[in-house]
Amino acid sequence: MAQVKICGLRSAQHVAAAVGAGARYVGFVFFPKSPRAVSPAEAAALGAEVPVGVARVGLFVDPVDALLEATLAEAPLDVIQLHGQESPDRVAEVKARFGLPVMKAVGIASAGDLPALTDYGLVADMLLVDAKAPKDAVLPGGNGLAFDWRLLVGRKWLRPWLLAGGLTPDNVAEAIRLTGAPGVDVSSGVESAPGVKDADLIRAFVAGAS
Numbered sequence: 001m002a003q004v005k006i007c008g009l010r011s012a013q014h015v016a017a018a019v020g021a022g023a024r025y026v027g028f029v030f031f032p033k034s035p036r037a038v039s040p041a042e043a044a045a046l047g048a049e050v051p052v053g054v055a056r057v058g059l060f061v062d063p064v065d066a067l068l069e070a071t072l073a074e075a076p077l078d079v080i081q082l083h084g085q086e087s088p089d090r091v092a093e094v095k096a097r098f099g100l101p102v103m104k105a106v107g108i109a110s111a112g113d114l115p116a117l118t119d120y121g122l123v124a125d126m127l128l129v130d131a132k133a134p135k136d137a138v139l140p141g142g143n144g145l146a147f148d149w150r151l152l153v154g155r156k157w158l159r160p161w162l163l164a165g166g167l168t169p170d171n172v173a174e175a176i177r178l179t180g181a182p183g184v185d186v187s188s189g190v191e192s193a194p195g196v197k198d199a200d201l202i203r204a205f206v207a208g209a210s
């Protein structure tokens with residue numbers, strides 16, 4: 001079974017659905033422009049529902065240190081996800097300064113984007129291989145857009161990785177079969193409306209990844 005991350009959780013009910021279904025990671029979004037954004041206090045309350053063995057991932061977009069410090073002071077996290085334009089040096093700096101594993105998202109649209117996965121694999125603990133967001137997109141991820149998964153066939157990187165971008169309960173099994181992804185991450189594909197998770201879709205997604 002591929003490991004599953006359910007991202008953008010905002011309610012205890014949906015955290016319970018993700019954990020109960022067997023998700024290995026739950027994601028809390030600390031990016032104000034997202035319809036899935038939570039405050040540190042909300043994430044702390046949700047994180048308290050998460051059992052040992054399930055990692056609480058905080059998603060940030062080009063965060064300054066002060067935001068990371070303030071968030072971590074209130075909301076215990078197990079992994080920092082960087083989903084902006086952070087350079088490899090910045091990834092290394094965040095990892096060293098905050099003492100947590102870092103998952104770096106890399107946007108893929110064509111084969112020319114793949115070398116970045118090698119570069120980030122030298123510094124990040126995990127890679128998140130996501131679709132590259134359109135230039136005019138408000139969000140750098142969480143847009144329900146997929147990329148051509150065939151670009152990943154036969155590729156290997158230095159770090160564990162999750163596949164993301166446009167995954168749904170209906171396509172996740174095929175995505176894993178084609179790419180060999182050891183893990184998958186989903187946000188909008190388990191929602192009934194932007195920012196509104198659906199417990200049945202969460203369960204169907206985890207079952208599809210099994």
Ligand SMILES: O=C(O)c1ccccc1N[C@@H]1O[C@H](COP(=O)(O)O)[C@@H](O)[C@H]1O
Binds near residue numbers: 034145
């Ligand atoms: O989910 C968000 O709102 C979000 C905001 C800013 C950056 C990343 C975001 N989500 C991440 O993007 C992937 C793919 O999303 P989707 O499944 O295509 O909707 C998601 O797994 C999150 O890690």
